[in-house]
Amino acid sequence: VILQQMIRAFATRVLSLSAFSTRFNGIRLEGTDKVAVPYFALDTTASTDFVAANGYDTFGNTNSDAKTITVDKRKYQGLKWTSSELVRQPFMDVGMGAMLKGEQLGLDVVNTVLALVTLATYGAAVKTEAANAFDSDDVMDLKGVADLANWPAAGRSLILNSAYDVNLLKDNAIKNAMNFGDNAPIREGRIVRIGGFDYYPDARVPGNSENLEGFIVWKSALLVGFSPVGPTQEVRNLLTRYEVVEEPTTGASFEYRLWGDADLDTTKEIIESNFGCIAGEPTALKRITSA
Numbered sequence: 001v002i003l004q005q006m007i008r009a010f011a012t013r014v015l016s017l018s019a020f021s022t023r024f025n026g027i028r029l030e031g032t033d034k035v036a037v038p039y040f041a042l043d044t045t046a047s048t049d050f051v052a053a054n055g056y057d058t059f060g061n062t063n064s065d066a067k068t069i070t071v072d073k074r075k076y077q078g079l080k081w082t083s084s085e086l087v088r089q090p091f092m093d094v095g096m097g098a099m100l101k102g103e104q105l106g107l108d109v110v111n112t113v114l115a116l117v118t119l120a121t122y123g124a125a126v127k128t129e130a131a132n133a134f135d136s137d138d139v140m141d142l143k144g145v146a147d148l149a150n151w152p153a154a155g156r157s158l159i160l161n162s163a164y165d166v167n168l169l170k171d172n173a174i175k176n177a178m179n180f181g182d183n184a185p186i187r188e189g190r191i192v193r194i195g196g197f198d199y200y201p202d203a204r205v206p207g208n209s210e211n212l213e214g215f216i217v218w219k220s221a222l223l224v225g226f227s228p229v230g231p232t233q234e235v236r237n238l239l240t241r242y243e244v245v246e247e248p249t250t251g252a253s254f255e256y257r258l259w260g261d262a263d264l265d266t267t268k269e270i271i272e273s274n275f276g277c278i279a280g281e282p283t284a285l286k287r288i289t290s291a
Contacts, residue, residue: 005095006098006245017113023038036068038066067223127286131290158195159202160200165191213289217284219284255272
């Protein structure tokens with residue numbers, strides 16, 4: 001039950017990574033720290049006119065490609081408790097503590113990936129505006145930017161910092177969405193899709209020292225790969241439990257380790273994520289800044 005609480009909290013926070021080309025690999029890498037992440041490059045090749053005398057004489061290779069990522073980031077959250085605390089502390093809730101740790105781990109993983117979103121890599125911002133002025137009209141402007149960039153209609157995403165998300169939810173155009181049968185903005189404070197974008201609000205989009213507040217993105221802009229670093233047999237013999245836990249909907253996974261310290265009468269619990277990330281196509285991401 002505790003593991004399920006942890007993986008749900010973790011998966012909720014890393015859900016925004018589905019806006020990118022992501023590979024969740026639950027199999028331990030052996031003899032290498034590399035993982036290949038497939039992606040589709042943007043395709044703007046014009047169609048060919050059919051000429052009867054030539055027939056079908058123009059062919060292109062599939063636009064799919066892959067880049068190799070080094071799994072070099074290893075983040076974890078730990079919990080520990082004594083036998084006395086577990087038995088005699090009536091307010092102790094190990095499940096709630098584990099859930100909070102899972103959520104924080106997911107946040108830190110996402111922020112590490114988003115640290116790659118910089119001016120040097122993806123160019124000048126296409127929208128510079130304060131949070132209290134950002135509304136649905138700005139989202140439609142961003143749709144126009146994506147259209148002009150020849151992004152495919154499918155696979156577009158919008159990620160915004162919390163202040164921008166809150167102001168967007170205040171927009172009468174959003175609140176009036178109830179008239180069209182979607183009351184999620186009012187009932188749950190959540191927008192699922194807007195302006196042709198899958199929408200991912202994130203309270204902790206890193207500013208990256210460049211006033212970054214969000215961005216629109218197509219999947220090939222960032223590539224992220226996950227793969228566990230399993231313990232050696234000697235270490236595993238000292239663990240009470242080790243497993244790779246996977247959330248079936250998103251494919252997000254983390255490693256779980258549990259062991260005890262008999263001398264200190266303490267149980268120790270670790271959840272860990274091993275991953276790597278690199279920038280993909282610079283033209284597949286457009287930044288939004290506050291200044």
